[in-house]
Amino acid sequence: MKKFLLNENEIPSHWYNVLADLPTPLAPYLHPLTGAPLTPADLEPLLGREVIEQEFSTQRWIEIPHEVRDIYRMWRPSPLCRAERLERALDTPARIYFKYEGTSPAGSHKANTAVPQLHYAAREGVGRVTTETGAGQWGSALAFAGALFGIEVAVYMVKASYEHKPYRRSLMHTWGATVTASPSALTRAGRRALEADPDSPGSLGLAISEAVEDALGRPDTKFTLGSVMNHVVLHQSVIGLEAKRQLEIAEDYPDVVVGCVGGGSNFSGLAFPFLAPDPARNGPGPRLVAAEPAACPTLTRGRFGYDHPDTAGLGPLLPMRSLGSAFMPPPIHAGGLRFHGDAPALCHLYENGRVQARAFEQNEVFAEAVRFARTEGFVMAPESAHALKGAVEEALVARETGQVQTILFGLSGHGHFDLAAFDAFLAGRLEDYALSDEQINASLSTMPALRPAGGRHGG
């Protein structure tokens, strides 16, 4: 393995905002009740001032506060590694690099946005924040940041994960957060779900509804989100900015960048900085490939339209590819990818053909994660293994064609809390979930009829 490290003083000084470089402007968010274009003022009951400003900004470079960079230093710059042992195992002429975000205290890239979100919250006098979490990576990252800034963190955790991932919950407790299984009796949205089904396993969309409702009901509380929105994608750009610099040191440049997509923040953080104007380069830049689970195929089988980020429809209507906010993905272990929509900026670039997408089944993804563990050593999260699978596919194409390709993929987090899933895979007990067209169409039919301009793939 070759590793390309940066010094602390090479942590980026500015985040990169892809909204400055979209081929056409992003369609506006819409107010969930009136359907009118959403204004910054509309978001004020929910989000902090600074992140609202970032949400609407089209400024290309936004400065990273020095307090945030100071905390980033705990784990940033993160390593860029060349997976030479994997290359040999695949017998491919391709060069495979991965950007490893698993060294953050919470174990994934989510800390990159948890820290600035709570830095701004602390500066704005916010004493408490709510959020949702599925597999628990985002909830852990926010709990970690809450401990550093002395902000109370209330996490609504999808009940299925709450019960099956007790140690993610313990991690949040260790950092001092409170964790509630969703659906809960604490909110109207939760009570309604429990009335309909007392054994409801919950969903990300429902947990968002509960966290939003909680925040709207308390003046000391703001809501935070770990993916999807522009300001989150913005914060994650540190990943790609560092990777670009590290590839320069490696005297290389990617032909293709692969990331896993749930809400899209990890993919976007890694890939979008390659869309920034670069005076040193001509040409179209790398291909960008989003890897998603076949069990939650928002890009490959969803529809581009307006949809809520949450089940109860409390959040704004976002222009995105969606499977419908009521979509209940099968219980794959990559809990962080079980979201019915995607970041608007990512969807916009997908509609414009700048981003491609591939969907993978659970077993083929775990098979690659195990091969990686046995060649490159690191045991990765099932989410990240989708990106790995996409990268391996590219490397195998390179073997067929004999073309030397440079492949960069995002290793978003470690798999230390996912070992029950590895057990199941090794024992041959892991399921694949083929979704029928009927299932997909039933779910799509729940989407609002509103359509933003600029759809390409139809749906």
Next chain:
Amino acid sequence: MKKFLLNENEIPSHWYNVLADLPTPLAPYLHPLTGAPLTPADLEPLLGREVIEQEFSTQRWIEIPHEVRDIYRMWRPSPLCRAERLERALDTPARIYFKYEGTSPAGSHKANTAVPQLHYAAREGVGRVTTETGAGQWGSALAFAGALFGIEVAVYMVKASYEHKPYRRSLMHTWGATVTASPSALTRAGRRALEADPDSPGSLGLAISEAVEDALGRPDTKFTLGSVMNHVVLHQSVIGLEAKRQLEIAEDYPDVVVGCVGGGSNFSGLAFPFLAPDPARNGPGPRLVAAEPAACPTLTRGRFGYDHPDTAGLGPLLPMRSLGSAFMPPPIHAGGLRFHGDAPALCHLYENGRVQARAFEQNEVFAEAVRFARTEGFVMAPESAHALKGAVEEALVARETGQVQTILFGLSGHGHFDLAAFDAFLAGRLEDYALSDEQINASLSTMPALRPAGGRHGG
């Protein structure tokens, strides 16, 4: 937090062998059957040629094979961090640094010796190795190295851990190792233990007996050990060698070095390089403080003498402080510290007054681990938290006296597989275990009567 990083080319080129600089020579190991001084040939049925040579070597610097350094690059050089947020929380004038080994694929310092041990094994044509593991950190590290070198790894895991830490076991499976609960029916030592008590929870000493017996019975198999022996201590010296260089960059030097002690390899790896001759420095060098659990107080309450590393007496008699090889430590969560003896080199330096020791109760140790998580972000293993507790004690003394002290402690691994223990602590369900003099004396009375020269503390 400040972080002091090294480049890949600053991974040490040589390990440091403290046997070159002991104030008096180490007493010889003795043959377990004859009691005669052990020769390299005696060890050949059990261990590989190269590690046997290292075990007896008094050469100060031993070259690290380039293949080993190449794999070290996956996680080395490891970061040295200054814990400024903890310093502020403690209101101490002391500067607290920690050397963080949790970024290795297996999550602890154990990989530093697993990799060279299996590199040599592969070079010597060994197809299979056995070992013991308690909490699972050593077993995981060896499984990881086995995957890289294509060597079959058979782990005897203390049954209590096998049952309570299923995810450490899953991790070993993911890397392709086989894991057997000890005591097992596969060995005479195991069967004897099961006959005496079918519900035996096992112990490290017993698991070593099984792994040794297995290796002695198969010509293709060697035994490996994750602590205690000279060659293991040697390999771990990369920790301290890097830390010395990083402190130079920080323009600092430790007044005291604190490490946790189970078998002693982490402590020794961090601390012993400060005993190497240093032309740039006069004076005695830092104080060296070993932090051990009050539930397994080998240094503070054990006796210096000859003892076996294993219950069945298959291993050589080592000159060490021991509680007796039949000692069954209470079930503290720091499973890696539940060993009845310590590395001979460490014991020798303790007897000579060059190393001090402190023993801590489980609850006070976890309280510090939680404070650290909430100030510095990282959730550490309970083993490592003993070193932290020792460092905090030193920092609080510095606050009392107003003296500016530089404290370096070893953070040997992350706590991602120990969150059930954090849960128990946060719920107030964690026990302390005060050992009575009667318990200790009963156990000490099982030690052989043989005494090496050079005891200081009596016992």
